[in-house]
Amino acid sequence: MSIRIAQQVHVDAPWKIPPRAWWEISKRVWIATSANHLGLLSAGVAYYAFLSIAPLLAAVVLTYGLIGDPALVQRHMAAIVTVVPRDAATIINDQLMGVVSAAKGTTGLGLVLALSLALYGATRAASAIMEALNIVYARKEERGIIAFYRVSIGITFSAVLVVVSGVVTATVIGLIQTLLTGWGSGVLLAIKAVTWVCAGLLASLIFALIYRFGPNRRKAQWQWLTVGSATATVCWLLVTLGVSFYVSRFGNYNETYGSLGAVVVLQLWLFASSYVVLLGAQINAEAERQTSADTQVAGPMQKAA
Template identity: 45%
Template sequence: MPIETPGAIAESPWRLPRAAWIQVLKRVFMMAGFHNLNLLAGGVAFFTFLAITPLIASTVMIYGLIGDVSMVERQMNALVEVLPSDAATLIEAQLLAVVTTSSGVTGLALLIALAFAIYGGMRAASGLIKALNVINEEKETRGIIKITARAALLTLCAIGIALVGIVSGSVFTWLQTQTSILIGSRVESLFSLLTWGFAIALGSLGFAVIMRFGPDRARAQWRWLTPGAVLATLLFIAVSFGFSLYVAYISDYNATYGSLSAIVVFLMWLFLSAYAILLGALVNAEAERQTLQDSTIGPEAPLGERGAVLADSTVLRGHALAVQEKKRRREMERLARKSARNSNN
């Protein structure tokens, strides 16, 4: 990549100039089609759909040792404001079923049930790992044991972040209620802003962890993962709100799908959410490709020896040449067809 390329010497994505980000976004648009991002998101959504009940069960078995039906209803009140109503209804039904079933499970039986629940929840992490390998243009070289351990680690991280979100949400809600009584509505609004700020920070951290430890490559530096993680979080919130409004006021899924409407809405929400996450990962990938600087952890390494396709920025030159070669072939084919038509005439 020539040194004149915008952002070639940037040591952080936040130091990329506007011209560099324009190039990054153009490649994101092109690579979304090249990687079939919609198909990847559909696969991740399907695996997440299969894993959602075990994931809920894992979370409830840890936090739900003190959980009951009233606790579930209180937590669902917050989710209903964000998720489509049909999706929230499905999740609430699963939560209530898990709380009711696991309330009498203790000791060794609880550990066994938790292990099976975590194993079932690993489907979502496994799907994300495969999709992130495609986006990072990496081939999977890890053995089955390492991949399973990595999927289990990411699943446990997701459960841990969910637990932190639930506990912190409850704390912020309690503080918001108390301060509104003692001090006034202005402080209540402040705590609402703090709640959303903490939620965005927590979501960004979770997505950054997935993007760093999921793909089979040398780990990227945290700062090169920040833009895509924040974007994925904001898109996830926007998708949840926007799709909720779409389902409520524009589309009539009940008329089209009947009794399957709740499942269809839930799957569509999972698909849009997965697309938002993968789009954030793609932004990180193309931003990392923009610089000549080593974006991986550890000592500075020369190009070609960094252990990651995206960090070895000569791939950008190779990618650009490949695109140019494709355009050249198409132009030659077009001229050949034109020449053939002229000769026939």
């Protein structure tokens, strides 16, 4: 896809782009969402993300087991899981219970082997989003299979570490909430707000890592990832709230799909989440195209598609 740029600007950060240029960027992003079939790409990423949930949770539990009792991770993840829609949280919690039960007693070399297998199984989502990002950035996938899976596993393990950090953060927040019990509804509301802020910061970090290492291109300078990461984070939080509200008020998925209702809700949330991630990448790509300055770190240029 090639869209003419009316006038490039020479700036070294996206927040220095003038408002008129941002209007051009917005128009190109609108056109690109259709030209790049972001909806279809998001559906594919959501499918592979669904397949990766169980091994990803296993990787989280096993990684957490390196520093603590794996049996405690289910309780500690409660605050994080409540951020997602309720039906989706039910499936995640059920999967988590099974993983925790299977992980009990795993130590030493068995733990390392199980963690390696779990990471490999969870790379399907990362690999799918890497392919989607190549389309967004108009690049061909020319990395060798070792290099491709090295990046895929790296992104997956980074996501695992971020989630583990979130588990620890949620544990601290839960401890504070217990200590402040009886202080009134205002304090509890503030604690819930902190939980959402922490979830947003962790999501923003994951998005930035995906945008920098996912596509087959020279790595973008970190400042050129901020706008897309921030936009994706805000949209993800809004989409999560929106899906929860829609399902609780208007979506009779249990009546329509029966026992598959929770699965459909989870897929809907994964689709919406995938869409905002790719939308953030598209914003970053168009923002980089708007400047004549080099937005990438030093290194060999990859061939364009």
